[in-house]
Amino acid sequence: MSFQPVKFYQTGTYTVGNRLLAAVDHSVQADPLRSNSINSGHRACQGCGEALGARYAIDAAMAESHGQLIAVNATGCLEVFSTPYPESSWQVPWIHSLFGNAPAVATGVAAAMKVKGKTDVRIVAQGGDGSTTDIGFGCLSGMFERNDDVLYICYDNEAYMNTGVQRSSATPPAARTATTMPVGAEPGNAFGQGKNLPEIAMAHNIPYVATATVADLRDLEYKVRKAMGIRGARYIHLFVPCPLGWGTAPHDTILMARLAKESGTFPVFEAEYGEVTGVLKIRRQIPVEDYLKPQKRFAHLFGKHARPDMVARIQAIADRNIRKYGLLEQGANSNAE
Amino acid sequence: MPNKPFAITLKPGTSLANLTGTWRTERPVYLNRLPPCNNACPAGENIQGWLFHAESGDYEQAWRVLVENNPLPAVMGRVCYHPCEGACNRGQLDESVGINSVERFLGDEAIKQGWKFAAPATSTGKRVLVVGAGPSGLSAAYHLARAGHQVEIHEAGSQAGGMMRFGIPKYRLPREVLDAEIARILEMGVTLRLNTRVDLIEQSMKGFDAAFLAVGAHIAKRAFIPAGDAAHIVDAVSVLRSMEGEDQPMLGRRVVVYGGGNTAIDVARTAKRLGATDAVIVYRRTREKMPAHDFEVEEALQEGVMIKWLSTIKQAEEGNLTVEKMVLDEKGVPQPTGEFETIEADSLVLALGQDVDLSLLDGVSELKISNGTVQVSANMMTGHPGIFAGGDMVPSERTVTVAIGHGKRAARNIDAWLHGTSCEPVAKHEIATFDKLNPWYYSDADKTVRPMLDIIRRQTSFDEVQGGLNETNALFEARRCLSCGNCFECDNCYGVCPDNAVIKLGAGKGFQFNYDYCKGCGLCVAECPCGAIKMVPEQT
Amino acid sequence: MLKQTEGSKAVAEAIALCRPEVICAYPISPQTHIVEALGEMVKAGELTPCEFINVESEFAAMSVAIGASAAGARAYTATASQGLLFMVEAVYNASGLGLPIVMTVANRAIGAPINIWNDHSDSLSQRDSGWMQLFAETNQEAVDLHIQAFRLAEELSMPIMVCMDGFILTHAFERVDIPSQQQVDSYLPPFDPRQVLDPADPVSIGAMVGPEAFMEVKYLAHAKQMQAIERIPQLAAEFKQTFGRDSGGLIRTYRAEDAETIIIAMGSVLGTIKDTVDEMREEGHKIGVLGIISYRPFPLEQVRAALLHCRRFLVLEKSLAVGMGGIVATDVRMAVTGTGLKGYTAIAGLGGRAIPKSSLHKLFRQAEKEDLPPVTFLDLDWEAVNKQLERERLTRRSGPAAENMLHDKGIVSAKFG
Missing domain, CATH: 3.40.50.970 (Thiamin diphosphate (ThDP)-binding fold, Pyr/PP domains)
Incomplete structure (x- = not known):
């Protein structure tokens, strides 16, 4: 079963905390004593989804492991903004090696813990979508195949943001990046066949795969905690909007994640041993246009030289997600075009 | 870290040295915005404030916050037309919060549990005369007593309550509820003199430092209707008043009520309960134009009351009335058509409004009276220093809620006046309009429907028509409150800050920004469900 | 054991x-x-x-x-x-x-x-x-x-x-x-x-x-x-x-005490070199060997000290800095900077090419006579190389060099024509 929001007290479990919920129902982020795994003073942009997602995820992992956690970080924004000499934001033991090897380094750390009998110490590896879906993909697949005792978290902001917003294999169709400019007959990124990392992870039949967004904290924490309770290779694909790369207002970071989920663009689900076991249903469905329009990276689809044909293709992708994962509540009507 | 490799290995958490607050061009600040319900409440209740406590099941605390402004919640929870619910932001989400039903629950709970008002903390030695024990007078007496003044109420009638007793039928307001809430006010040390009509205020005021007049509007307005000697014509005020006496009014089997206000509805429904087979309201205009509240019209229709729209009564004879059909002109004013019909009627009840008996003011200097009401300033004082007035006798909407609000406002101003100061109205906070909220966060929850008495008993008895909420659904309903403009400690700001720049101070203490690290992204503002944070530009 | x-x-x-x-x-x-x-x-x-x-x-x-x-x-x-x-x-x-x-x-x-x-x-x-x-x-x-x-x-x-x-x-x-x-x-x-x-x-x-x-x-x-x-x-x-064993260290010399010519190398080829040197010593050649064990760090001083008394040295290395010559030789020359020692480089054994004693005998004798270019490619098949260079001069689309040379040597043609 996927995460079930607490139905009622005013905001249920939609908000971070809730003064009236029982202690067991508190989110990690509501705790005044949460680990703040990544400390203040980091150099992430204003409204950075990745900085937020990383604290959400690692704090939850810290809570679940009772502080017995080691984090391995791929090169990328998260690494650069958190550990420029002489200051580190991390409050957990942390290592950065390379862009493409975080899963393998994590395997090594996990092996070391195993050989030393420190089985209470848990390992999390983390990287952006570039490191996960492109350059570190081989190492990730290897880690999955060996079923090493590592939780890998991909912070997906859909492009290489650290190097200046270039396309990654997680960049969505039509999106503008520095290497997929909005010019020519097919402006923005090509409509490829996509590279669905969560599904690729599932194809390894690892014990646990989940997607989540920074807009659904409780669901995210539930998934991290659940993943931490399992041994073997686990994968969480966390959707983290990037104000810089997407051309959105810093205060809209969470909104963007919410719209991605509510439009069906980013399906939120979990899977065990290769089979989907739960989905977070769309609560208030919107057409993809509502999600795309506020983002400058899709600005060329609207306005003077609008491309409704391309918007329709993106809608078709979302509709397919909705069908495939059953994202709508039974009986709910689609109000998307 | 002397033993660790130079530069490539760092101490944990050392980024605190990097004060990212310097990046900021705007800063978030916490604020309280005025919830639309509070803004709309004629009694000036802090609705969001008491719902906050009700949400946690602390009903006594909720009741105590409620009665800061209104000492009659069980009454209000029944008879108030709840403009708060009309203003409620939740109405734009699904349905407005059932504020009125929660208020009634709290009022009833207070009666059940025997909660009392705290005794006045101080005694000023000042004496205030309150004339009239209606909602306005009782409210004023309560607030004055709380402020430490000695209060004496002079009531012309034999029982306290004013229009709450003599104007509102029992099926809407059971008398034991009214009695309990009045008794609680008196227990504060307020003296009530019944059957004490104030003929001339200046005489009665001797020995008092100030007076609050709230005599209400009890004189029924008349309309000229040519009538035969045997025609049975009475007014609504007397009918409703006589319901409180030993002898119930004799209205007959066919009763026609003339008028379109809530009183007309009340009388028609009362007639029905008294055994009338036909209770017909005759009203000049259409349902849309009717001043009575729609839900009351609906309830009356359910009970079998009939309404003749666009009709005036031209003639009353024994056993029948002549009615003329009207049409609305383009301005919405009814015009006669010359078409007549006769309807059978054993009695005709006129419900055409009430006038104020202002005779007690005879001889008082510097008063201003117009349209049959006393003019008062913003601080509720008449032109005569020390004489304040409120309720139906001053120009305003004539509802219990407005009257209670008048009583409170007058009491504050009397208190200030007695202290030789003045009571400046505090600047209102900006209103927490719907666009200030992030409604995503509120759980979907439909309004709780209050139980209604079955239709047979509604037609045959004076049992209360509308039931109350029980503890479970009152809690549910309270928790539908969006807490507009006021932090309810959902921890969103604390959670969504990517820079950990929000400090959680602990339960009941709220939050604080750590401007050393806040980069001014505004996520906390965007994700605050209730609009209790805003961005302000940094000073250069 | x-x-x-x-x-x-x-x-x-x-x-x-x-x-x-x-x-x-x-x-x-x-x-x-x-x-x-x-x-x-x-x-x-x-x-x-x-x-x-x-x-x-x-x-x-x-x-x-x-x-x-x-x-x-x-x-x-x-x-x-x-x-x-x-x-x-x-x-x-x-x-x-x-x-x-x-x-x-x-x-x-x-x-x-x-x-x-x-x-x-x-x-x-x-x-x-x-x-x-x-x-x-x-x-x-x-x-x-x-x-x-x-x-x-x-x-x-x-x-x-x-x-x-x-x-x-x-x-x-x-x-x-x-x-x-x-x-x-x-x-x-x-x-x-x-x-x-x-x-x-x-x-x-x-x-x-x-x-x-x-x-x-x-x-x-x-x-x-x-x-x-x-x-x-x-x-x-x-x-x-x-x-109880001598093993490791930075460098190791062999019969180098009075050597006028010192052969420098790393790894197993030192065995063949030592055998060759033994044979030449028997013939009276003043030749010795310097084996480098620690390539990084490179023991500049120790190499310099080991070479100071000789007259010339030859670095025989199984590596090639294409476009320049020797790799180890570069480091050795750095070590002897200012000594005026004559130094030669021999690139040998690339890709597993055998380094027979016969070739070393010839090479070392040339070194003793200082009759060597600065960089020598041991046992290089000049005929094959020159043929290919000629081919490339004549035609742009000359085909892959390796296969061409194998044809020239008859290794492939014998099997596939």
Whole structure:
């Protein structure tokens, strides 16, 4: 079963905390004593989804492991903004090696813990979508195949943001990046066949795969905690909007994640041993246009030289997600075009 | 870290040295915005404030916050037309919060549990005369007593309550509820003199430092209707008043009520309960134009009351009335058509409004009276220093809620006046309009429907028509409150800050920004469900 | 204990005696036998506690070793040739992070053309990677150097490649003295990491370092290797005390005391060179040998001191700096700067080309007569090379050089026409 929001007290479990919920129902982020795994003073942009997602995820992992956690970080924004000499934001033991090897380094750390009998110490590896879906993909697949005792978290902001917003294999169709400019007959990124990392992870039949967004904290924490309770290779694909790369207002970071989920663009689900076991249903469905329009990276689809044909293709992708994962509540009507 | 490799290995958490607050061009600040319900409440209740406590099941605390402004919640929870619910932001989400039903629950709970008002903390030695024990007078007496003044109420009638007793039928307001809430006010040390009509205020005021007049509007307005000697014509005020006496009014089997206000509805429904087979309201205009509240019209229709729209009564004879059909002109004013019909009627009840008996003011200097009401300033004082007035006798909407609000406002101003100061109205906070909220966060929850008495008993008895909420659904309903403009400690700001720049101070203490690290992204503002944070530009 | 065994097997046993805790394995010839043997030992429960991890690439192998080492485990892997090149990014990272990983490099040529045979191009391509590199002359020395390598690496917190010639050593059966566990334990203390990932004492390893401190970090790595120049002979001496054998050290000379001509080389070819020198000595030639064991750090002073009294030297190396000449020779010439010594470079044995004594006799005599160009390519088939150069002059689309030359030599044409 996927995460079930607490139905009622005013905001249920939609908000971070809730003064009236029982202690067991508190989110990690509501705790005044949460680990703040990544400390203040980091150099992430204003409204950075990745900085937020990383604290959400690692704090939850810290809570679940009772502080017995080691984090391995791929090169990328998260690494650069958190550990420029002489200051580190991390409050957990942390290592950065390379862009493409975080899963393998994590395997090594996990092996070391195993050989030393420190089985209470848990390992999390983390990287952006570039490191996960492109350059570190081989190492990730290897880690999955060996079923090493590592939780890998991909912070997906859909492009290489650290190097200046270039396309990654997680960049969505039509999106503008520095290497997929909005010019020519097919402006923005090509409509490829996509590279669905969560599904690729599932194809390894690892014990646990989940997607989540920074807009659904409780669901995210539930998934991290659940993943931490399992041994073997686990994968969480966390959707983290990037104000810089997407051309959105810093205060809209969470909104963007919410719209991605509510439009069906980013399906939120979990899977065990290769089979989907739960989905977070769309609560208030919107057409993809509502999600795309506020983002400058899709600005060329609207306005003077609008491309409704391309918007329709993106809608078709979302509709397919909705069908495939059953994202709508039974009986709910689609109000998307 | 002397033993660790130079530069490539760092101490944990050392980024605190990097004060990212310097990046900021705007800063978030916490604020309280005025919830639309509070803004709309004629009694000036802090609705969001008491719902906050009700949400946690602390009903006594909720009741105590409620009665800061209104000492009659069980009454209000029944008879108030709840403009708060009309203003409620939740109405734009699904349905407005059932504020009125929660208020009634709290009022009833207070009666059940025997909660009392705290005794006045101080005694000023000042004496205030309150004339009239209606909602306005009782409210004023309560607030004055709380402020430490000695209060004496002079009531012309034999029982306290004013229009709450003599104007509102029992099926809407059971008398034991009214009695309990009045008794609680008196227990504060307020003296009530019944059957004490104030003929001339200046005489009665001797020995008092100030007076609050709230005599209400009890004189029924008349309309000229040519009538035969045997025609049975009475007014609504007397009918409703006589319901409180030993002898119930004799209205007959066919009763026609003339008028379109809530009183007309009340009388028609009362007639029905008294055994009338036909209770017909005759009203000049259409349902849309009717001043009575729609839900009351609906309830009356359910009970079998009939309404003749666009009709005036031209003639009353024994056993029948002549009615003329009207049409609305383009301005919405009814015009006669010359078409007549006769309807059978054993009695005709006129419900055409009430006038104020202002005779007690005879001889008082510097008063201003117009349209049959006393003019008062913003601080509720008449032109005569020390004489304040409120309720139906001053120009305003004539509802219990407005009257209670008048009583409170007058009491504050009397208190200030007695202290030789003045009571400046505090600047209102900006209103927490719907666009200030992030409604995503509120759980979907439909309004709780209050139980209604079955239709047979509604037609045959004076049992209360509308039931109350029980503890479970009152809690549910309270928790539908969006807490507009006021932090309810959902921890969103604390959670969504990517820079950990929000400090959680602990339960009941709220939050604080750590401007050393806040980069001014505004996520906390965007994700605050209730609009209790805003961005302000940094000073250069 | 003396054993007739394969070089790889012997090295595997030596590694096992060093109690590695994490071993990463990815197959590439000619190092496979080493990790295969270790894998079997782990699986059989003979080597415990130890995690043997079959990774998906050499890049992963080094990365897993990085993670394990950073978490305080003694980490080992082995590679060669393309494998070493594929892991290069992680190779630099391991040294940059100061992680004392020991890696065997079974030296092998680098393609294209793909070639599995021995030369030193692979590890020499990593001369600036920050890793120390020790070259074994024999399988006995390979065994001994691995034991010393763990000690040195962990003392300095820097990684080491132990280089042994692919096939020539790895696949050669010869008599090797395998030390006892007790001996190794007394020489090699348990790994006490300089820093470790530990929830009880968190650190952030692998910071981004800007211009303000980057040079210092790099200098400190250099300083570590300078310290190694002092420690390597000391550790060799200690090794002798414990194990009773001369093994390791920075350099080793052979019959060089009165030599006018000194031949310089690394690895197993020193054996052939020594045999040749023995024969020439019998004929009265004043010729000697300088073997370099520690290529990184490069013992400039020791090499200089060893050469000062000779008249000329010849560096024979199994590597080629294309477009320039010798790689080891460059370092040797740096060592003798200002001495006026005559120096020659011979590029030999690339891609496994045999280095017969006959060719060495000829070469060394030419060196003695100072009748050599600065760079000589030993046993190069000039006819084939010239033919191909001519072809390329004549036609733009001359086809692949390697295949052309094989045709010329009749190797392919004989089979396929």
